[in-house]
Structure formats: C-alpha cells, structure tokens
Amino acid sequence: MTKATRESCRAVALIVCALVFSARTGHSAVSFPETLKDWSWLALQGTSHQVRDVRVSAGHLVLTLTSGSAEPVVAGDDVVGFFFSGAGSLEYTTDDPLELPVVAYNVKKNTGLTPTAEGKGLAIRDRFEEVLWLCGSAALPNLPPDAAGAALDARFAKHREKFGRVQASPLAHQFTAWRLNAPDQPFVRAEVSGGTEDLLYALDGARRKTESLYSLRKGDALPDRLYRTVLSSRPFGSDWRTPVFPTVMLTAVDFTLTASDGKDMALSVTETLAGGERPTSVVLLDLEETTFGRSELDPRHLRVKGVFDETGAPVAFDHAKNEIAIGLRTPLAPGATITLRFELEGDVLYRPEGDSYWMLGTDAWFPQPDLSGQYYTVHATVKVKKPFIPLMPGTTVRRVQEGDWNVLETRVEKPVQFMVVLAGKYAFEEATKDGVTVRVASYAMKNPRAIRKLMTLAQKIIAHDQWFLGPFPFPEFNVIEINDLGWGQAPPGVMFITSEAFNPIGDSTNELYSKGINERFAHEIAHQYWGHVVKMPSFEEQWLTESFAEMCAGIVIRDLRGKSDFASLQAVWKLRARDATAIAPIPLANRIRNHTKPSAAWTARTYLLYAKGPWLLNTVREKIGDRKFLDFLRSCQATLAWRFGTTEMVEKVLEAVTKEDWKPFFDADYWGTGMPE
Ligand SMILES: [Zn+2]
Secondary structure (H helix, E strand, O other), X not given: OOHHHHHHHHHHHXXXXXXXXXXXXXXXXXXXXXXXXXXXXXXXXXXXXXXXXXXXXXXXXXXXXXXXXXXEEEEOOEEXXXXXXXXXXXXXXXXXXXXXXXXXXXXXXXXXXXXXXXXXXXXXXXXXXXXEEEOOOOOOOOOOOOOEOOOOHHHHHHHHHHHOOEOOOXXXXXXXXXXXXXXXXXXXXXXXXXXXXXXXXXXXXXXXXXXXXXXXXXXXXXXXXXXXXXXXXXXXXXXXXXXXXXXXXEEEEEEEEEXXXXXXXXXXXXXXXEEOOOOEEEEEEEOOOEEEOOOOOOEXXXXXXXXXXXXXXXXXXXXXXXXXXXXXXEEEOOOOEEEEEEEEEEOOOOOHHHOOEEEEOOOOOOOEOXXXXXXXXXXXXXXXXXXXXXXXXXXEEEEEEEOOEEEEXXXXXXXXXXXXXXXXXXXXEEEEEOOEEEEEEEOOOOOHXXXXXXXXXXXXXXXXXXXXXXXXXXXXXXXXXXXXXXXXXXXXXXEXXXXXXXXXXXXXXXXXOOOHHHHHHHHHHHOOOEOXXXXXXXXXXXXXXXXXXXXXXXXXXXXXXXXXXXXXXXHHHHHHHHHHOOOOOHHHHHHOOOOOOHHHHHHHHXXXXXXXXHHHHHHHHHHXXXXXXXXXXXXXXXXXXXXXXXXXXXXXXXXXXXXXXXXXXHHHHHOOOOOOO
C-alpha cells in the first residue's frame, strides 16, 4: 500500500468513527448506567460474514484481515465495531524521533517481534488470528452480504474473557467516558491475539491524546492477570512539550480516616473537582481496588461504599481495575466546581515485614486524576488506636488523645500532589528554627544523639536551600523512619529514612546515593522545591523533580561537605549518564521495560533521571558559571511557583537569565540521546 492510500484509509476510518457517533449523540438521551452496561456487555450482532483481504486502519496501525469470518459487535443497539477470526497481519509504524530508541529497546527486550527500519522510523509486524475492533462505528468495509461466515460466539466469549483480564482502565469505563464526554473525538481500540504476541492498540483523541501499542504479559505470581508493556506511545493531536490536562482538576481534599489496630480502615473523603476545557459527564479517577502487601499472594481490597453529591444524594459509579468511573447527573461545566463525598473501607493497612507501622503512600488510596489534575489543598483528620500515633503532611491543627485513640488534624494550604498518611509506634522530637518545624520520628527506641544529629542535618540543609532557592515551602517538615524506602514520590513536607540513618557508623543508605545520608537528605529536602513548588504535570517531565533535586543536592554537598565530595558525585553522574544515554531520551526514562532483566530497566531509568539529568544541569552550570546558575534555579522557583512546570518553560527561564539560545542543547541532549562531554 502506498503512503497516500494508507493515509486516506486512516482518514476514512477515523472520519467514519467520529461522524457516526456525533450524529447519534444528538438524538438519543444516554445515561451513565445504561452506557456503562451496554459497553460492559458487548455482543455479536448475529450474522457472521466471510471476509477476504479487508484492510482496516487507524492512526499508525493497519490490519489486514486476510481470510476468515467477521461479525459486527454491538453495545446496546449500536454497532460499535467488529470481531474477526481467521488469518490476518498487523503493521504498526512510528516515525516519532523522540520515542524511536525506546521503541526499539522495549520491542527487543519484551517481545518475540523484531522492529524493522521503515524510512525514518520503525515498523512492528505480527500475524494474528483474532481481532476485536472497537471505534463506535460500523467499520466493516467490503462485507459480502450473502457469504455466511463461521459461527463466532464461542471465540468471541473466550476473547472477551481473556482481554478482560488486562490490568488497566476497563474498556467499558473508557468508552463510556468517550461516548458521554467527547463523542466527536477519535477513539479506537483494537485487541489482537493469536500471533507471536497478544497486542492492544489504543487511539485516544479524547482524554489522554495519545496513540499507543502495548504487548500483553502474564503476571509472575498471578498468571491470570495480564499486564501491558508499552511498545509505542506518541502524542495524538498534542505534542511532547505541552502537558495534557485531564477533564477535571482535583482542587481540595478533606478527609477523616479511622484506623483499627489491625489492617482495617474507614475513610470518608470529600473532594472538590473543577471542570476542565469541555463539559464533563463521566469522571474517571484512579482508585486502587486491589493492592498487595508483601507480595501478590497477600491481596488487600479497598471498597467503595458509596459516592454522594452536595445534597447527600447517591451518585452512580463503577469501581474496577484500580479506577472509579463516576456518572455526574449534570455535566460539570468548564470552570465550575462540584464536591463529591466518597465513603471507603478496606483491609489496606499493611505493615511491612511485620514492623510496627503502616503507610498509605503516594498511590491512589483516595480517588485522584492523572498527575496534571492533582492540585489540591488538604484538610485531614486521622484517628488511630493507641499505641500507634499518626503522622502526615501539613500544618498541625491539633494532636490529641481521645479515649483509646490518638488523633491528628492537619491542613496543607498550598496546592499539592502525593498526600500520604502513616501511623505506628513512633516517637518523635521536634524543633523550630528559621520558621520551619522539623520533626524526626522513629518507630523503635533510637539513640537520642542520633535523632538530634539528623535534626541538625535537616536544619542545616533547609537553611542552605532557603539561601539559594527561596523560602522553605512548608511550615512543618517530617523526617520519618520507614522499613524500606521504595521508589515513591516525595510527599509534601515529608521525607523518609531507614534505620541505617540512625546508625552513626554505616551511613550509606543505598547504592543510588553514593554520598550517603547527606546526599539523601539534601535530595529529599530539595524535593520540597522541585516537586511541590515546581510540579511535574506528567512522568515525562519527572526530571523537573528528580534531576533538579539531585543537582541541588550536589550544590549542598559541595557547600557543606567540600569540593572533593562534589567532584566525585559529578564523576558518578557522568559515568552513569554515559551508560544509559542511548536507551532513551530523559523524558521517556519511565517507559523503559525489560522483562528478562528487570534490573537493567530500573538501572537505565534511574541513571537517566538521577545521573544524566543532573549531568546536563551541571554542564549548564559549568558553561554559565555558578552565580548565573543559581540565578537560573531561583528564577525557575519564582516564575513557576506553585505551578506545573515544563522543560520548555525551564528552557525559557534559562534563556532569559543567560540571553543565549539553549534550544540546540535541549534538542540534542534532553529530547535526544546526546551526551555532553
Ligand atoms: Zn527523588
């Protein structure tokens, strides 16, 4: 097929999709529960047809139904796609220069497919035996009306069961939101199986504005679960440099959490949601359904007892696959706000390694939109059974005892992401200096001298950061001991340490922080600036938090510990940056996957964000000198204060400070896989 035909083919498929549905929306009034039910119970229409050499396409995907049988698929009364069984072939191409290196890496390391060079891009090809194609329109070209095909019911049922095990936002949520929020936007899903790989294709012009191809893989401990591995994902109707904002923004969270002395908790959370750029009838929010304790063999369940509007009336919802879909009775208009109350309960208080604390971390233990929709103030009350005491971000309103309970109430007045709650057999000391209260909490009897040492270290770093970055963003800062640092985001006004930090002899917290406890403290404290004052709108912009925090840690190490410590840190950055630079550009660090050797993917990701990113910033520093570089950092903090930052904005600030053109530098070494010497 020539390029021109392929493109017109694509265009036709998309236009059919968009037109059929936008026309239909005007006529029938559709409700959330009905639409959700229709898309949950997709069915074959009843007549199977023989097909031969039929092409169907969307975006950069072309499927050829070589020979077999196909039958229209209906959601309620609407034909929304087709199911095919027989022999066919798939071709997906990408020529997006940003993603090419990581597409090649992920396809090679995670599938039995071989990406092949195609013009300036890559093509991924496979054969298949079955396809479920959904785009809300009757996309069944060239169906011979009189040639009856094979009965497909059994195969269709089996296909639905299999793809129903994919651990991702359910198809019914996706299409219900598309149908009721943005039916004029292209929205296509193809579930392809029977070839070398099972593949899932999604073109989302409505919500995420991306076109993606995933391979599917069985879980290790739970083989009945299928997990997606992203092979390609590129902006659709958007671009890499501009963040996509969700249909709603979470602007305030007010919750009361009551924790038993076991693993159960009850949570009542009232959320204020602000309307995005178009009226929204269906809100999709992340909300964990099943989480795991120590392993996948210890499942914990979060249940939604009800969702209620301002008047206390129940609101229709569906909670599945770590997502809650909510059907609003009246669409939320752009700029308008709505408050919803969620009543939740579950056995989700997990104590790592049987230790005497639990944490509700940076995962979605309360309903929340994508990163760029998390911009909320917090008012929180947490009640835990004695002897546990609660800890969480925010300015303390009250810390009291009520009978058998220890109670903490706090407020976060600035908009934040990553709210957390912990409780345990903690003891803490606190002190206020330079307007900031530092609280060091540990959960086993610790040497008071070690606690005071950590307190002094935190205060010193905060004082230094205030000097070169501006006022510390929160009135209270908690240094909290936990069992295992893991790799969550830095919560507002909180940093975590492990018990090693209390040990005056061995103070190397882990391999990543080559300069030990000082670097870790400097890095985590810098996150209060890079992560909360300047926020990342997506994981593609994560260097704004990780690399900038690490660069600032380097400056603190240099100023408080000496030049030779900084020099050896720089050497580590450069070495590790070189190691990972070819695999992906920094913005796609989080996309690297390697199922045969997961540690290789982890290393590449961390080296890009914690070594190559700081190395780029250090290169800028060496080019423009220390004074101008500190001006640049301070200027970013001032210009982007309490906003979502982007690399484009940071580049503009740098150009304003230096009066130089930095585009070639960013294009080659940030957006590309280049590496400055
Ligand atoms: Zn970090």
